Amino acid sequence: MFSLRKLWLYIRTVSGDNDYEVYLENFSSCKKHKKNCPLSRGEYFKSKLEGKWNKINRCC
Amino acid sequence: MKNIGNKIIWALVSLLGAFAFSLIALQREESINAIWFITAAICIFTVAYRFYSAWIATKALVIDGSRQTPAVKFSNSQDFVPTNKWVLFGIHFAAIAGPGPLVGPTLAAQFGYLPGTIWILVGAVVGGAVQDMVILFFSVRRNGKSLGQMAKEELGALAGFASMIGTFVIMIILIAVLGLVVVNAMKNSPWATSTVVATIPIAILVGFYMRFIRPGRVLEATAIGVILLLMAVYMGSIIDNSESMRSYFDHSGLFLAWSLIIYGFIAAVLPIWMLLAPRDYLSTFVKLGTIIFLAIAIAIMQPEIKMPAVTQFVDGSGPIFGGSVFPFVFITIACGAISGFHALISSGTTPKLIDNERHIPMIGYGGMLLEAFVAIMAMVAACVLEPGIYFAINSPVGIVGTEANEIISKINSWGYSVSVEQMNQLAEDVGESTLFARTGGAPSLAVGMATIFANAFGKHLLALWYHFAIMFEAVFILTTLDSGTRVGRFMLQDMLGNLHPKLGQTSWLPSIILTSFIVVSCWGYFLYIGVIDPNGGVNILWPLFGIANQMLAAIALSVGTAILIKSDKIKFAWITAIPLVWLMIVTTTASYQKIFSEDVRIGFLSAANSMSEKISNGYIPDYGIDVAQKLIFNLKLDAGITIFLVIILWIVIIDVIRIALTTKIKNRKRKLSDV
Numbered sequence: 185m186f187s188l189r190k191l192w193l194y195i196r197t198v199s200g201d202n203d204y205e206v207y208l209e210n211f212s213s214c215k216k217h218k219k220n221c222p223l224s225r226g227e228y229f230k231s232k233l234e235g236k237w238n239k240i241n242r243c244c
Numbered sequence: 245m246k247n248i249g250n251k252i253i254w255a256l257v258s259l260l261g262a263f264a265f266s267l268i269a270l271q272r273e274e275s276i277n278a279i280w281f282i283t284a285a286i287c288i289f290t291v292a293y294r295f296y297s298a299w300i301a302t303k304a305l306v307i308d309g310s311r312q313t314p315a316v317k318f319s320n321s322q323d324f325v326p327t328n329k330w331v332l333f334g335i336h337f338a339a340i341a342g343p344g345p346l347v348g349p350t351l352a353a354q355f356g357y358l359p360g361t362i363w364i365l366v367g368a369v370v371g372g373a374v375q376d377m378v379i380l381f382f383s384v385r386r387n388g389k390s391l392g393q394m395a396k397e398e399l400g401a402l403a404g405f406a407s408m409i410g411t412f413v414i415m416i417i418l419i420a421v422l423g424l425v426v427v428n429a430m431k432n433s434p435w436a437t438s439t440v441v442a443t444i445p446i447a448i449l450v451g452f453y454m455r456f457i458r459p460g461r462v463l464e465a466t467a468i469g470v471i472l473l474l475m476a477v478y479m480g481s482i483i484d485n486s487e488s489m490r491s492y493f494d495h496s497g498l499f500l501a502w503s504l505i506i507y508g509f510i511a512a513v514l515p516i517w518m519l520l521a522p523r524d525y526l527s528t529f530v531k532l533g534t535i536i537f538l539a540i541a542i543a544i545m546q547p548e549i550k551m552p553a554v555t556q557f558v559d560g561s562g563p564i565f566g567g568s569v570f571p572f573v574f575i576t577i578a579c580g581a582i583s584g585f586h587a588l589i590s591s592g593t594t595p596k597l598i599d600n601e602r603h604i605p606m607i608g609y610g611g612m613l614l615e616a617f618v619a620i621m622a623m624v625a626a627c628v629l630e631p632g633i634y635f636a637i638n639s640p641v642g643i644v645g646t647e648a649n650e651i652i653s654k655i656n657s658w659g660y661s662v663s664v665e666q667m668n669q670l671a672e673d674v675g676e677s678t679l680f681a682r683t684g685g686a687p688s689l690a691v692g693m694a695t696i697f698a699n700a701f702g703k704h705l706l707a708l709w710y711h712f713a714i715m716f717e718a719v720f721i722l723t724t725l726d727s728g729t730r731v732g733r734f735m736l737q738d739m740l741g742n743l744h745p746k747l748g749q750t751s752w753l754p755s756i757i758l759t760s761f762i763v764v765s766c767w768g769y770f771l772y773i774g775v776i777d778p779n780g781g782v783n784i785l786w787p788l789f790g791i792a793n794q795m796l797a798a799i800a801l802s803v804g805t806a807i808l809i810k811s812d813k814i815k816f817a818w819i820t821a822i823p824l825v826w827l828m829i830v831t832t833t834a835s836y837q838k839i840f841s842e843d844v845r846i847g848f849l850s851a852a853n854s855m856s857e858k859i860s861n862g863y864i865p866d867y868g869i870d871v872a873q874k875l876i877f878n879l880k881l882d883a884g885i886t887i888f889l890v891i892i893l894w895i896v897i898i899d900v901i902r903i904a905l906t907t908k909i910k911n912r913k914r915k916l917s918d919v
Contacts, residue, residue: 198334199525201462210321226459230517235322237516238734238750240411240588242524242727244344244418244579244793 261287344579367581368616377608420770566845580619584796632662640780
């Protein structure tokens, strides 16, 4: 049912606020990366933005 | 039992929708309440979504929930990420909904509320939403390929090239016309200008916060930014009231246009995290908030529509842009009914994020319906104004003159009552020196929105609401300008990379500077001409944008039709072929009229000829000759661009016909060999 916590999680996910947490979770669960260190929060955010804006991302 | 209950509910929703629609379409004697527009839109859209999109999904496209989507297949936590459908709906909607659905309906209101409203309701259901959904589906089935790649593979190299060039042209014209809308809202308005200027340091501050102070904390940073934006709107009134401060922000259109051009160049060269990304976060939140707020305000206030259903300007003599209701209402409202631009999003980011094919109708079809709903609200906001006020704000000086008395008597002569005192009072109420000749739609929309907000939430705040609405439109117009320039730059770098590999490197600074400069010069030129044009520039640029956008939609629908035909679904090809044929008729007619019409307000060539004649007959004073010659060149250039767009359109359509015929011959041969 409707809950404020779910709404908050939704807003965080849509806006990308919790992207880094999701990234860390995926990182630790994925065996491929075991030897490397995950990116820092700042680096991850920067690379994410660059990936987002190097193509048509906003319309008329 | 549940089944019967469902059927009854859907029957009631359909009936209510039909009733509201017929009320809008048939009411003539009394004024109609805006709530019926909202009711008609909600009912028609939910029924269309429930039945038409579901039918297309199951029967024509045969969506398969068990099939792996590219996001699942290639999941790499970079571009390919399986995403929750509601989250993706939010991301997709934020990407497709820009300022277009607010500006188009506002301009099209010069024909009255009816033509535009019908086109938004029908066009979105049968055209725009189908296009978005079908392209999304085909792109998902092709591992997230772009529209350009699909056009190349399905229709041929020429069509692929056409879609690429078409995209570039749209981007340039779109940025120019949106820039013009912002300039017209800011000219000689210290309050509006200072607020819009303040958004730049606010965005940079938010950018630094998200990058260095609290990296990646998007919501925190955005909340701070939104509060600062609201403070900037309030501060604007203090600047406006201070004699010494207001002179810094009181500028002519030409000065503002040059500032915008320089700003556009700097913004395109700066790193993304500094200006573009933070402003996008702000604009997305402000946009969603305002749209929700507007819907609530309309529901509370239930304003009466003042605009007549149909005005005399359907004959083509409209003051805002010349051209009769057919074909120009269908060109003026592109975003909101059908927008080719969306096909680039539906074949860009979104298909790489879809978790399950079953989400496609909601995201593709549903996303577009929500945008059409925004367009309906923009139409309502324009039509709750007294028509006299609407025309006084939107008519350019070339049509109504510059003196207040002259403007008012002209508008009265059209049969719309408005007085000089009324306009002065309104300008004072919203905190402006004048509202005359603010062509472009943003100020009249802001007045409309401010009226609705002020009536619902407090009248004394009219000036604040007005400047909030201006800030709101400017913020996401500037985002479109930044990101459009950047995308134009990438496209150009991609092309130039064929000449010299170094130029193709997107991170090589000289290449960045060179290509940004070229892109900014392209739209800057059209913006400059738009500002010096006494007919307001919107008259030329908006139809050109509409034609380009509809041409791109026609390419997208051609790709859809071709794929349906090739995959043995010719009996379903009509779902994309009907809107395609309609766009073909509309775009070709509009282009023909824009090029060859003898009416100087419609035809580019006759306008150019008439101006040359005026120069040779000495009707134009010496100081005006320079401007006139620039306008003549521009009119010829616009005619050339229009011809180019029509040729592209027909190349693609002939390709589709060729594919249909060869497929038919193949099928016949196959049937014969079966025997």
